[in-house]
Each structure stands twice: as C-alpha cells, then as structure tokens.
Amino acid sequence: QQQVKQSPQSLIVQKGGIPIINCAYENTAFDYFPWYQQFPGKGPALLIAIRPDVSEKKEGRFTISFNKSAKQFSLHIMDSQPGDSATYFCAASIEGNTGNQFYFGTGTSLTVIP
Amino acid sequence: NAGVTQTPKFQVLKTGQSMTLQCAQDMNHNSMYWYRQDPGMGLRLIYYSASEGTTDKGEVPNGYNVSRLNKREFSLRLESAAPSQTSVYFCASRETSGSQNEQFFGPGTRLTVL
Numbered sequence: 001q002q003q004v005k006q007s008p009q010s011l012i013v014q015k016g017g018i019p020i021i022n023c024a025y026e027n028t029a030f031d032y033f034p035w036y037q038q039f040p041g042k043g044p045a046l047l048i049a050i051r052p053d054v055s056e057k058k059e060g061r062f063t064i065s066f067n068k069s070a071k072q073f074s075l076h077i078m079d080s081q082p083g084d085s086a087t088y089f090c091a092a093s094i095e096g097n098t099g100n101q102f103y104f105g106t107g108t109s110l111t112v113i114p
Numbered sequence: 115n116a117g118v119t120q121t122p123k124f125q126v127l128k129t130g131q132s133m134t135l136q137c138a139q140d141m142n143h144n145s146m147y148w149y150r151q152d153p154g155m156g157l158r159l160i161y162y163s164a165s166e167g168t169t170d171k172g173e174v175p176n177g178y179n180v181s182r183l184n185k186r187e188f189s190l191r192l193e194s195a196a197p198s199q200t201s202v203y204f205c206a207s208r209e210t211s212g213s214q215n216e217q218f219f220g221p222g223t224r225l226t227v228l
Contacts (some may be wrong), residue, residue, distance in 0.1 A: 006156070009154070033217050034215070034216070040221075041221075042221060042222075043118075043204050043206075043219030043220050044157070044204070044219050045219065046216045046218075047218070049215065049216070061171075089156060089157065091157075093215070096205050101159055101162065101172060101173075102147075102159070102217060104156040104157040104158075105156055106154055106155060106156040107154075107156050110171050111147075
C-alpha cells in the first residue's frame with residue numbers, strides 16, 4: 001500500500017513555466033514532508049521540506065504548499081530552467097521517531113525545454 | 115568529508131550468487147538506511163538501523179540481510195540473488211538528535227541479476 005501518492009508521473013514544461021507536482025498522504029501522524037531532487041546516475045538530495053504547522057515554504061525558486069485538511073502537499077518550481085530537469089520525489093515521515101521510516105512517492109520526471 | 119559512500123558502483127550477478135553491498139558515512143550519524151529504487155516504484159525501504167547495534171525491517175526486506183558493523187558502516191547482503199533483485203540500491207544516513215531530519219544519500223549501486 002502506497003503511503004504517499006505522487007502525480008504526475010512525468011511533466012514537460014517550457015523554460016520559465018511553473019511545473020507543479022502533487023502528493024497526497026493518509027497517515028495523519030506524518031509531520032515532516034521533504035522533497036528530494038535526483039539527477040540521472042546520482043542519489044536523491046534534499047531540496048526543501050515542510051512541517052504541517054505552516055501552509056507554505058519558499059526557498060529560492062522552490063515552494064511547497066501544504067494543505068493539512070486535505071492531506072496534500074505540492075511542489076512549485078518558479079521560472080523553471082533546463083537545469084531543473086530531474087526526477088522529484090516527495091516523502092513523509094514522523095519526526096522524532098528514532099530511525100523512523102521515510103515513505104517516498106513514486107517520483108515525477110520533469111523535463112524543462114529550453 | 116565524503117558524506118555517504120557505497121561500493122561497488124556496478125555489479126552483475128548470476129541467479130543464486132551472493133554478494134554484500136557496502137556503505138559508510140563520515141558524518142557521525144546515528145541512523146542508516148538501505149533503499150531500492152525501481153522504475154515507477156520510487157524508493158522503497160529494505161532495512162534500517164536506528165543506532166549502532168540495532169536493525170529493523172522496512173517495507174521490502176525479503177531476500178536481504180543487513181549488518182550495522184559500527185556507527186560508520188551498514189552493509190546489505192544478498193544471500194542468493196534473484197532476477198527480481200535487479201535494482202539500484204541506495205544507502206542513506208541521518209542524524210536523529212535535535213531537529214535534524216535530512217537524509218543524505220550515497221551515489222547508489224546498480225545491480226543486475228541474470
């Protein structure tokens with residue numbers, strides 16, 4: 001059973017566009033929601049993360065929107081660039097749980113066309 | 115500071131052969147993780163170690179064993195490899211004290227079982 005559901009599976013946008021990737025979860029005990037970026041042949045790297053006490057977090061061109069009541073969160077990439085072409089994963093975990101499990105979405109392959 | 119290192123980078127096995135994937139981190143993290151990544155499946159947790167001397171099963175532990183050799187090293191063993199274990203394997207580590215939640219990933223091991 002997929003704990004975190006991610007969509008779309010793939011996304012193609014023009015340079016300057018705003019791709020949006022969505023994730024949904026069921027377990028209301030989750031309280032830490034990171035997004036990871038992965039380039040081909042590399043391991044995932046943390047991009048940005050949010051806790052459910054805020055509805056939005058921005059870091060540079062990357063923004064997470066969080067809707068606690070809907071149990072959904074999304075990643076927006078402003079002014080997207082070809083260098084943003086990568087696979088993006090959302091995840092969820094229970095903070096404070098020693099050695100806690102992280103549950104990942106299935107990933108979104110983003111292509112930004114110059 | 116190398117972060118998380120994994121060996122080997124690539125491996126081809128025949129069905130029934132055994133091998134050990136090595137992982138080491140130099141960040142003095144308490145928790146370490148083994149994931150497998152398959153197309154369309156995202157990252158799935160195989161085993162994790164909350165601290166030195168402890169290991170626990172994740173979502174997909176069957177066919178694998180692990181050893182937390184010391185605080186730095188966490189190895190994954192395939193006793194009798196099967197084609198279904200063809201995958202990319204990632205090791206990760208995380209600090210569990212304070213409010214740190216970021217997982218740091220290694221570069222991955224690409225395993226093919228014929």
